[in-house]
Amino acid sequence: MNAVTGFGRPSAFVETVPSRVDAYIAAHDFAHPTLVVDIDAVERQFRALSAGLGRAHIHYAVKANPHPAIIERLVRLGSGFDAASRGEIELVLSQGADPAHVSFGNTIKKASDIRFAHHVGVTIFAADAEEELEKIAENAPGAQVYIRVIVDNPEADWPLSRKFGCASDKVMALLQRTRELGLVPHGLSFHVGSQTREARMWTGTLDQVAAIWHRAQDEGFDLQLLNIGGGFPAFYGEAIQAPTAYAQAVMALIADRFGDVPQIMAEPGRGMVAEAGAIAAEVVLVSKKSEADLHRWVYLDIGRFSGLAETEGEAIRYQFATAHDGQPTGPCVLAGPSCDSADVLYEKRPIQLPVGLRAGDRIVIRNCGAYTSTYSSVGFNGFPPLETIVI
Amino acid sequence: MNAVTGFGRPSAFVETVPSRVDAYIAAHDFAHPTLVVDIDAVERQFRALSAGLGRAHIHYAVKANPHPAIIERLVRLGSGFDAASRGEIELVLSQGADPAHVSFGNTIKKASDIRFAHHVGVTIFAADAEEELEKIAENAPGAQVYIRVIVDNPEADWPLSRKFGCASDKVMALLQRTRELGLVPHGLSFHVGSQTREARMWTGTLDQVAAIWHRAQDEGFDLQLLNIGGGFPAFYGEAIQAPTAYAQAVMALIADRFGDVPQIMAEPGRGMVAEAGAIAAEVVLVSKKSEADLHRWVYLDIGRFSGLAETEGEAIRYQFATAHDGQPTGPCVLAGPSCDSADVLYEKRPIQLPVGLRAGDRIVIRNCGAYTSTYSSVGFNGFPPLETIVI
Secondary structure (H helix, E strand, O other): OOOOOOOOOOHHHHOOOOHHHHHHHHHOOOOOOEEEEOHHHHHHHHHHHHHHHOOOEEEEEHHHOOOHHHHHHHHHHOOEEEEOOHHHHHHHHHOOOOHHHEEEOOOOOOHHHHHHHHHOOOOEEEEOOHHHHHHHHHHOOOOEEEEEEOOOOOOOOEOOOOOOOEOHHHHHHHHHHHHHOOOEEEEEEOOOOEOOOOHHHHHHHHHHHHHHHHHHHHOOOOOOEEEOOOOOOOOOOOOOOOHHHHHHHHHHHHHHHHOOOOEEEEOOOHHHHHHHEEEEEEEEEEEOOOOOOOOEEEEEOOOOOOOOHHHHHHOOOOEEEEOOEOEOEEEEEEEOOOOOOOOEEEEEEEEEEEOOOOOOOEEEEEOOOOOOOOOOEOOHHHOOOOEEEEO | OOOOOOOOOOHHHHOOOOHHHHHHHHHOOOOOOEEEEOHHHHHHHHHHHHHHHOOOEEEEEHHHOOOHHHHHHHHHHOOEEEEOOHHHHHHHHHOOOOHHHEEEOOOOOOHHHHHHHHHOOOOEEEEOOHHHHHHHHHHOOOOEEEEEEOOOOOOOOEOOOOOOOEOHHHHHHHHHHHHHOOOEEEEEEOOOOEOOOOHHHHHHHHHHHHHHHHHHHHOOOOOOEEEOOOOOOOOOOOOOOOHHHHHHHHHHHHHHHHOOOOEEEEOOOHHHHHHHEEEEEEEEEEEOOOOOOOOEEEEEOOOOOOOOHHHHHHOOOOEEEEOOEOEOEEEEEEEOOOOOOOOEEEEEEEEEEEOOOOOOOEEEEEOOOOOOOOOOEOOHHHOOOOEEEEO
């Protein structure tokens, strides 16, 4: 394998790629695709977000990257955690998290997992439906509940569907039902949409949630908690606002609309870890399908089913670096190594790669710290899952 | 969890669901979603396909389900194997396969993996590009090569993209290059498209490949092998032809077009194992997003990232059975348990499920023996991968 020692890279990358990761990748060979994460870059991002968020408490969205070394560092920094499952709760507790700072944020929970969470000391749960409240009441009696609401945000790069949350016409009934069941109607949560690149894009969403919040106060619910979810962006080629300024601006928008909220919780995941990691991968084949084709097909040893699931629909566009950077480039369809014809990363909008690219060349995929390692399949086509090294 | 002892099911299911699987699922509790595969049903399907394929040799597409017990049984029955990776080659050899009956069918192979395959006795390799031929020549000198060609088949349920194969204008040049590199230009392969439900749908594809085949013979390439790939269907709600009649009819179409081909290889994967397995899963939540909604959302403990990847784009429509079958039904959006808003199985075409369905109910997902277990993520959202039990 070629050792890539120094990539020319456009200045836009400089701030988003931790040079320790570059140096580590350049100095090592990897038999399989490997994600390298700079744990100090995670810490810097935590501090930058915290500085902007002020009194809001960060609950890191564990699902973004649950590597134990990341959890352990964030515990030490005083982060809370948003857990999606029993497995994630077990993980963060094993790394020293205080269960009082862990929220069970998935609105879809098995009764047995709620019981487990309650048993180990988790006190706060998300819900968006009557049946979920009934499960919580039975298995975590007296718990604090926040109701997740559906909001529309056409400005996010990746607006979430209606899968999570309830429409505004159901919120009061659910808060009422929470109380009837002996639970604490503690607050509201929402998700502005993944990869909301600038703080000003939160405005419409916050307007919608504030209207619900004030109506709930008017109807006698003494809400304590506003959970603003995730949406904090990472750099994928388009300009994003710097973390501290972004978080500060979001908090200012909240203060304008909500007044003096007792508790605010934020759940960055992607925005915490994406830029701290890069994947060392390899070009396996460069070909043309027909003599008449103007573009090449470039096949990597990593694809949608071995770590790059977020390229589905070409939603997330990663940045690539090779030893040939600086050469002339040409348009490429980029694909993974598996037999699945859907394992194509970029085809509708091909990417530009150096014309000298060959099988066996290393390719570095930047800003891959979030939503890669755990999405990886256990062994589709007999390929091993993406490995992670935290440095 | 409810023990589901006897589902009412439409007669269309009777032949496709092995009753041993139903009985096993009804008699057991499962903490997590579990795929149960009837190994004798796999054997019956192998025999049925073999009966129709006659002298064509089956190379089971390992990627469809690489459970060692399936490989071991197929070795005993005399099957060959189509391997997509070094990992799959290691697997089939560990279960006693003869390397002479293993083809390395992925057109995208690392040089080191080709070298490994050659070293352990694999003699036949797929290719669709010059660079791939060069890797094979260097790492498996003298090997037999078949060239994969791109064909159009608008009749398949799931036509494959252009990811694999070369256009017909490149085939002669690649055969020539194969020979120049000291390799054996042994034959051609193609893929008719996944889930080609009736044999007659092969006609257009076979016409295209036969034209290339005869041209190659005319140009002096003494081709020995026609690899007809997969495409053998499984039951997903729409009528399919029975396996022996289907295979017989495909072979007749081939004889008409190709004459006396020395060797024919077929690579059923889905068509071998899909109907032999069912997944025992659980309903986690049933809800409505708004008081005005006419449909329910039904959330399962399994989704696109924990085994049901083939529901992407709602391509594969599984059948479901619950203890409430026979009750009135209503339209449901079906979704998985993860935080990913794309983890929705059926939304554009909602499915009908019994109105009495509740959190905690068991749901059996039929015809799940293929392309489920290995697609499963290693732990997205902290959920464990799909477990497989072979009975």
